[in-house]
Amino acid sequence: MKSKTNNFDLIFKRFLEVYSKDQQPIGVNFKEMVDSVKFQDRATHSIHIYPAKLLPQIPFFFVNNNFFIKENEYVLDPFSGSGTVLLEANLAGKNSFGCDANPLARLISKVKTSTYDVGVLKKLLQSLKVEIQNVIVDDNEKYPDVVNIDYWFLPNIKLQLNGILKSIKTISDENYRDFFLLCFSNCVKKVSLADSRISVPVKAKLNRKTNNQHPFFDESKLKLKNLENLDVFEKFSEIVSENIKRFENKQKIIPRSNDTKIIAEDARNLNIKDESVDLIITSPPYAGAQKYIRACSLNLGWTELSSKDNLRVLDKKNIGRENYSKSDYITLKVTGIEEADILLQEIYKINPLRAHIAANYLLEMKQAIIEASRVLKRNKYFILIAANNQVCNREFKTQEYLRQIAENAGFTTICRLIDDIKSYGLMTKRNKTASIITCEWVLILKKE
Structure with missing residues (x-):
């Protein structure tokens, strides 16, 4: 260097x-x-x-x-x-x-620059797999205050996300809990009805006649079909495992x-x-160039970093x-x-x-x-x-x-x-x- x-x-x-x-x-x-x-x-x-x-x-x-x-x-x-x-x-x-x-940006920065024991992260992931099987979640249970939650998430996806969140909350060490909460946040939009290629949440209207001419029509249709039977914890586990590898790579560059x-x-x-x-x-930021809070609104709700009523307050701070x-x-x-x-x-x-x-x-x-x-x-x-x-x-x-x-x-x-x-x-x-x-x-x- x-x-x-x-x-x-x-x-x-x-x-x-x-x-x-x-x-x-x-x-x-x-x-x-x-x-x-x-x-x-x-x-x-x-x-x-x-x-x-x-x-x-x-x-x-x-x-x-x-x-x-x-x-x-x-x-x-x-x-x-x-x-x-x-x-x-x-x-x-x-x-x-x-x-x-x-607050989502602050969480990303905090986790990204933290030091973790990779062995502990792997053990916690295994514990979450056991914990999620014991968590009982039904549709009558209170969900996080996510903006338009029923518009963006299928009922089966909502239930699974809520179960994962409850399991993450059982992690006693705040620093490690934040790691898994950030992985959970990164999972949220991937399992939503929002187009992951667009920064702000945009939902594909596949029932419109003109939509089959859209370049992403087939991809969006496949995503919706997969969501109906998706194992959200499996998707979450993939994200966690990928991020654990990133910390392993980071430690090779700089141990501490x-x-x-x-x-x-x-x-x-x-x-x-x-x-x-x-x-x-x-x-x-540029004047009027990026809608940061709106782009992160689903993440902010599911991670409980902000209620939907507080999104406007956060936006005013930008x-x-x-x-x-x-x-x-x-x-x-x-x-x-x-x-x-x-x-x-x-x-x-x-x-x-x-x-x-x-x-x-x-x-x-x-x-x-x-x-x-x-x-x-x-x-x-x-x-x-x-x-x-x-x-x-x-x-x-x-x-x-x-x-x-x-x-x-x-x-x-x-x-x-x-x-x-x-x-x-x-x-x-x-x-x-x-x-x-x-x-x-x-x-x-x-x-x-």
């Missing part, structure tokens, strides 16, 4: 030399720069599905680079999602802090994980001391959210970024809601960036990964606006990189007022 780290140092120093001459962004391909690692099979990255994951090659490049961070120092991701940055920091021998508004803590639920209020972090790497009442955007907020405010005034005339979403996003990101500056040590680096998108068919230069906010907060831009991401589909097309995000900007900011 040392030679690879030194190579990354040299690569970035060349980027700095080029950027210092004309201040123009440099085109890169992180997949090519980090081509020796198979991330799909690496450690615990694939322990649980999650929408819009960060390309792991990006944090790998920076946490294995002595220009930015040394061994046992602290990396922070204030929008940690499913923990890609946190895990790569651990595997590189660094400590990490994470923060996310979504460094310190990882999920410190907060809000990037605007991090629960750590001033100047306590050595490096920040983060890919914040920066970049879309749900606002009309009273919220009677007047358009001013961001203080001249170019953005001119554009938002034009958009407001066409679609007041979309203008408000974008304006409020920038104002809340300003708070998050100021908080990031507070906890970052002086002369250390903030790696901000962002992308431009469109709002009402107008280009919204998200990365440029965030860069201006950061510079106003005391950061200096020392380099800008652009990675074409069309090939790996970070985002899907969201609605007629937005567009596919086709490249990511990696802003390297320094706290002077």
